[in-house]
Amino acid sequence: MSSGSDTRELDSLIKELLVLAKGPLAKARVLPRQVYLSEEFLAREEERIFHQEWxxxxxxxxxxxxxxxxxxxxxxxxxxxxxxxxxxxxxxxxxxxxxxxxxxxxxxxxxxxxxxxxxxxxxxxxxxxxxxxxxxxxxxxxxxxxxxxxxxxxxxxxxxxxxxxxSESVADRLHALEPVVAKYRMERYVGIFSEDREWNTNWKLLCENFMEGYHLPVAHRSTVGNNFPVQDTIFDSRGAFDGFTYQCFTKPNDLLIGVAHPRNRKLRGDWRRRSVMPTVFPSHMYVLAPDHLWYLSVQPKGPSEVSIRYGVALAPEVFKHHPDVKSFIDEIQELLGRVQEEDRILVEAILKGAQAPLARRGPLSWLEREIHEFIQYLARQLV
Ligand code: FES
Ligand SMILES: [Fe+2]
CATH class of the missing domain: 2.102.10.10 (Rieske [2Fe-2S] iron-sulphur domain)
Structure with missing residues (x-):
């Protein structure tokens, strides 16, 4: 049963969430640390988000x-x-x-x-x-x-x-995402791997980490950091959407992973080297590349534990026509495994940071626009 002070804390967190959500990106700030720690806040999320959303x-x-x-x-x-x-x-x-x-x-x-x-x-x-x-x-x-x-x-x-x-159908909720992802024809991608994992962090820290590209050149410098020129991140010029957010990266020319297979004749121009990274609110996130996709679907197990369904799929032309598909699969799994491990270490350490009594949050950069949109989503659901 929640005490009076728990209820007061929840009310003040919700108030703060609303203020953050209403502000512009230029004034956007990180969520208060208690949002990642509070049992009451999580109970509200379970009721208003995870028992309601797709x-x-x-x-x-x-x-x-x-x-x-x-x-x-x-x-x-x-x-x-x-x-x-x-x-x-x-x-x-x-x-x-x-x-x-x-x-x-x-x-x-x-x-x-x-x-x-x-x-x-x-x-x-x-x-x-x-x-x-x-x-x-x-x-x-x-x-x-x-x-x-x-x-x-x-x-x-x-x-x-x-x-x-x-609630509205998935197709209605995501209709504005459709033209962005349709050119990849991701429904044809062939699954090669799927498993469940548990990490010791708050579910929102994991989602926020996935959404922003700001950390890529630094935190993933030994794996994929150089493949994502973050200064050229493409955001949707139409603005924010209720049900999702996304960003795009166009990769350098000479990569072996993340570019279209020669037999893919549908993707043209920069789209042959471009990856889209949608987050379908609340917690389905994927990287959609011309040759593969990988995804996380995330749910809280407690304030400091998260369940993750993680999977990888290949574009069918890669699956069928790669000269050595087995080695390609091993390579892609190994690479993504290392990226995941880098992220696990980050998001578990951020929770420890948020638990620290002297933790102070700061402002967001323009590259963290999706986190601001996530905060706006949370406010729509929880307030
Ligand atoms: S047969 Fe399922 S609980 Fe008894
Ligand atoms: Fe990451």
Whole structure:
């Protein structure tokens, strides 16, 4: 139960958030440190953001065959996302309708889902089909028992899920992003890797770190820093959007990773060397390059712990026609692994910084415009 002083602290943080969100970029500042530490602030985020918004559970090609499934968690709600026999993607609660056991973990292929506790068994669309020894239970009718459906939509090859039955569709929310990413045809990209990780930081510190390119030449100088000429960062001239933000980088000519394959004849001019980095609010972030993409989908586990779904996919022409695709995959995984490790060290250390009693926050640079837009997003959701 929150005390009076906790409530007062939450109110004052929300007030401060509103002031920051209303100011212009030239006066933008970092969020107060307590926003990254407070249990009450996190409870508000869970209620107003993670139980309301579209979250990315993975990619459509994670589950290409009938019965292929992945599990995911929306806040405190475990879910199953499964490919049905009509090829559609279905999401449902991963909680047995008998005594609320979790049905399945991880990912795989299933003909049906059998509860490991007493063996109640569901079709892959969630309909209960058998329940041992329930014949003497008055009024029990297995036809009336299904796993609750979770709203699920695909967009650009991504699978989004939400507990909110009323919000606008993903396509509506992201329609202004569509022309930016459409030229890459990312829905065709072939997944090569996906896994879940946990880091010791606040979810917003990880998102803010991903959004800004300002740190790239310094913090990633031994990996990808030189590939991103941050002084030439391209922002959208249309201004800020409610559901997402993004930036673009055009890379130097002579790179082996991050440029279009010769067989890619759709991308032209600078777009053959350009990467787009969208953040779909609240926490789906990806780097979309002409030859590959990688992504993070992030959720808080506590104020100082974050769950991350991390994956990599290749453009199909790279997958099919690279002279040595296996080495290319190894190389890209190794490189991105090192970049991730650099980021993990940063965002875990920033949390330690925010916990320090003498921590003082500063102003944002023009290269951190997306953080300012993120602050505006948080204010729209939380105030
Ligand atoms: S809890 Fe699933 S069968 Fe009993
Ligand atoms: Fe980084």
């Amino acid at each position: 979250l990315c559970a993975g990619r459509e090609d994670d589950i290409p065959e009938v019965g292929d499934f992945i599990t995911y968690q929306i806040g405190r709600q475990p879910i199953i996302v499964v490919r049905l026999s009509n090829q559609s993607i279905h999401a449902m609660a991963n909680v047995c309708r008998h005594r609320m056991m979790r049905l399945v973990e991880g990912r795989g292929n299933a003909k049906r889902f059998a509860c490991p506790y007493h063996g109640w068994t569901y079709r892959i669309d969630g309909q209960l089909i058998s329940a041992p020894h329930m014949e003497c239970t008055a009024g029990f009718d297995k036809k009336q028992v299904t796993l609750p459906t979770i709203r699920c939509e695909s967009w650009g090859g991504w699978i989004y899920v939400t507990l909110n039955s009323k």
